[in-house]
Amino acid sequence: MVDGEWHTDEEMLEHDESGEFERAETSFRDWIRGSRKRPDEVVTDGPEPASGRYHLYVSYACPWAHRALTVRALLGLEDDISVSVVDPVRYDQGWEFDASKPGSTEDHLFGSDYLREVYREADSDYTGRVTVPVLWDTEEDTIVNNESEEIIRMFATAFSEYDNGVDLYPEGDRGEIDDVIDDVYPRINNGVYRAGFAESQDAYDDAVRDLFDALEEYDARLSEQRFLVGDSLTLADVCMFTTLYRFDEVYHNHFKCNYRQITDYDALWGYLRELCQLPGVEATCDMWHVKQHYYRSHGDINPKRRVPIGPDPDFFAPHARDDLPGDLPDVLAA
Numbered sequence: 001m002v003d004g005e006w007h008t009d010e011e012m013l014e015h016d017e018s019g020e021f022e023r024a025e026t027s028f029r030d031w032i033r034g035s036r037k038r039p040d041e042v043v044t045d046g047p048e049p050a051s052g053r054y055h056l057y058v059s060y061a062c063p064w065a066h067r068a069l070t071v072r073a074l075l076g077l078e079d080d081i082s083v084s085v086v087d088p089v090r091y092d093q094g095w096e097f098d099a100s101k102p103g104s105t106e107d108h109l110f111g112s113d114y115l116r117e118v119y120r121e122a123d124s125d126y127t128g129r130v131t132v133p134v135l136w137d138t139e140e141d142t143i144v145n146n147e148s149e150e151i152i153r154m155f156a157t158a159f160s161e162y163d164n165g166v167d168l169y170p171e172g173d174r175g176e177i178d179d180v181i182d183d184v185y186p187r188i189n190n191g192v193y194r195a196g197f198a199e200s201q202d203a204y205d206d207a208v209r210d211l212f213d214a215l216e217e218y219d220a221r222l223s224e225q226r227f228l229v230g231d232s233l234t235l236a237d238v239c240m241f242t243t244l245y246r247f248d249e250v251y252h253n254h255f256k257c258n259y260r261q262i263t264d265y266d267a268l269w270g271y272l273r274e275l276c277q278l279p280g281v282e283a284t285c286d287m288w289h290v291k292q293h294y295y296r297s298h299g300d301i302n303p304k305r306r307v308p309i310g311p312d313p314d315f316f317a318p319h320a321r322d323d324l325p326g327d328l329p330d331v332l333a334a
């Protein structure tokens with residue numbers, strides 16, 4: 001969108017001169033009061049945390065939006081933060097609402113046809129990408145933030161009055177959590193996109209090498225410990241989770257990340273199953289949306305837009321991860 005006007009983008013991709021995919025910066029970056037930013041700074045201004053005040057726009061397909069849904073579920077904030085879900089397929093008009101699609105909803109706040117209208121409500125001259133997730137403030141009538149890594153920090157740290165007490169950013173582990181998030185992002189979370197959207201063989205080769213080196217390292221780490229950092233579930237696990245969930249069904253095939261599947265890694269695969277099975281998390285996982293989105297939205301990568309049948313891993317098979325060092329809080333251990 002440029003100055004509030006929609007411009008159909010040939011593709012949502014930007015590349016540097018070597019053909020490497022570059023993800024655009026997001027633009028709304030306010031913080032809810034009481035949130036804990038890095039490095040360990042508590043936000044003392046900004047809108048107040050409150051139940052019912054904030055609304056989240058998501059796609060079930062999107063790994064970044066899925067982070068926000070996962071944290072909301074793990075903290076039991078479903079009744080405090082409402083959600084609108086876009087149509088999984090992103091056509092040339094950008095994200096749109098179509099409540100006739102299974103799992104999709106209308107825009108509960110404005111009844112818009114397109115997500116870009118919500119961005120325009122916040123800023124009539126908006127210039128930038130129209131992305132999910134979006135965190136909307138119904139009191140100030142604007143977008144608070146559309147960067148998933150910041151939205152999950154706000155949910156995890158500003159809503160203690162309303163949440164179930166689960167601490168996903170425990171004191172003492174914060175530095176390491178941030179380090180793991182920063183390591184996983186370029187190599188794994190964005191690594192699959194760097195592979196899939198590479199415009200040169202070299203860019204693809206670099207991306208998949210980084211990706212599978214990282215998966216191997218984290219598989220080794222997770223064969224010794226139940227969670228990525230310390231002895232509890234943290235934001236670092238959430239950031240890893242949403243990429244692993246999409247890997248075998250989408251990234252392996254569609255983004256050509258096909259050296260291995262997650263089901264080939266004992267520890268990563270058990271870890272992924274455990275995370276899928278945590279209370280509330282199943283409701284955030286919708287593989288139909290995921291597959292519809294990637295295979296049908298990216299015509300340059302998949303020109304016939306066929307959605308493949310498999311491989312259909314069983315995310316609900318037993319995992320036996322509870323034998324490893326690390327514990328779940330009681331509310332999630334049920």
Ligand SMILES: N[C@@H](CCC(=O)N[C@@H](CS)C(=O)NCC(=O)O)C(=O)O
Nearest residue numbers: 012062064129130131132146147148
């Ligand atoms: N840095 C953002 C990235 C969000 C993002 O790229 N979302 C994708 C969906 S997976 C999107 O909405 N893309 C539309 C576009 O770029 O035009 C975040 O983590 O929140």
